[in-house]
Amino acid sequence: xxxxxxxxxxxxxxxxxxxxxxxxxxxxxxxxxxxxxxxxxxxxxxxxxxxxxxxxxxxxxxxxxxxxxxxxxxxxxxxxxxxxxxxxxxxxxxxxxxxxxxxxxxxxxxxxxxxxxxxxxxxxxxxxxxxxxxxxxxxxxxxxxxxxxxxxxxxxxxxxxxxxxxxxxxxxxxxxxxxxxxx
Numbered sequence: 382x383x384x385x386x387x388x389x390x391x392x393x394x395x396x397x398x399x400x401x402x403x404x405x406x407x408x409x410x411x412x413x414x415x416x417x418x419x420x421x422x423x424x425x426x427x428x429x430x431x432x433x434x435x436x437x438x439x440x441x442x443x444x445x446x447x448x449x450x451x452x453x454x455x456x457x458x459x460x461x462x463x464x465x466x467x468x469x470x471x472x473x474x475x476x477x478x479x480x481x482x483x484x485x486x487x488x489x490x491x492x493x494x495x496x497x498x499x500x501x502x503x504x505x506x507x508x509x510x511x512x513x514x515x516x517x518x519x520x521x522x523x524x525x526x527x528x529x530x531x532x533x534x535x536x537x538x539x540x541x542x543x544x545x546x547x548x549x550x551x552x553x554x555x556x557x558x559x560x561x562x563x564x
Contacts, residue, residue: 418455428454432468435560439477449477449490449511456515460523467491467519469557470540473549480509485542491518 419425432450433443440446453471457464474492475481487494488508497517498504506513522540529535537550 418451418458428464432464432561436468436477439472449479452511452515456512456519459516460519462519462523462526465561466553466557467515467522468561469553470518470522470537472556472560473552479511479514489514489518491515491522493517493521497521 419428429447429450433446436446436450440449453467454464457467471477471490474483474487475490477490479490481490481492482488483492485494490511491514493508493514495508498506498508508514508517522536525536525539526533529539533554534547534550535544537553538544538546541549543549
């Protein structure tokens with residue numbers, strides 16, 4: 382029953398009020414049809430609609446927003462991470478700017494350091510490419526979570542290169558709780 386209410390609230394209600402953007406609706410239908418990382422189409426619709434509404438301010442282009450959300454979900458699920466955690470990391474790292482460059486030289490959505498491309502023998506890969514960045518960032522994050530035996534504070538600090546300090550992990554976990562709604 383709760384899922385049915387959520388679907389009504391997230392998809393049908395805005396349409397009835399005329400508030401839904403027809404272009405977004407078409408893109409969402411296409412995104413749901415192409416989403417392989419979801420258990421079913423209903424779950425894809427609910428998650429993509431919900432996350433899209435939370436991300437609208439940062440990514441006004443519905444096509445780019447849904448593309449990033451689909452890829453985040455897919456890459457997070459590939460390495461057994463909650464997609465919402467990955468969204469929180471991206472929110473803090475790059476504010477969803479796929480062309481972001483940090484003062485330390487980290488690139489893209491998840492702010493992956495370019496030296497990794499040489500380390501894995503793929504120096505010509507592009508970290509501004511959404512798939513490449515998410516694949517590497519999610520893999521690195523999963524590795525640190527495993528290395529720290531699930532200690533999220535230490536894993537996130539390792540990911541950020543700030544082991545021993547809580548500022549970065551607290552920012553990510555705060556985003557996760559307040560915006561992406563995962564405790």
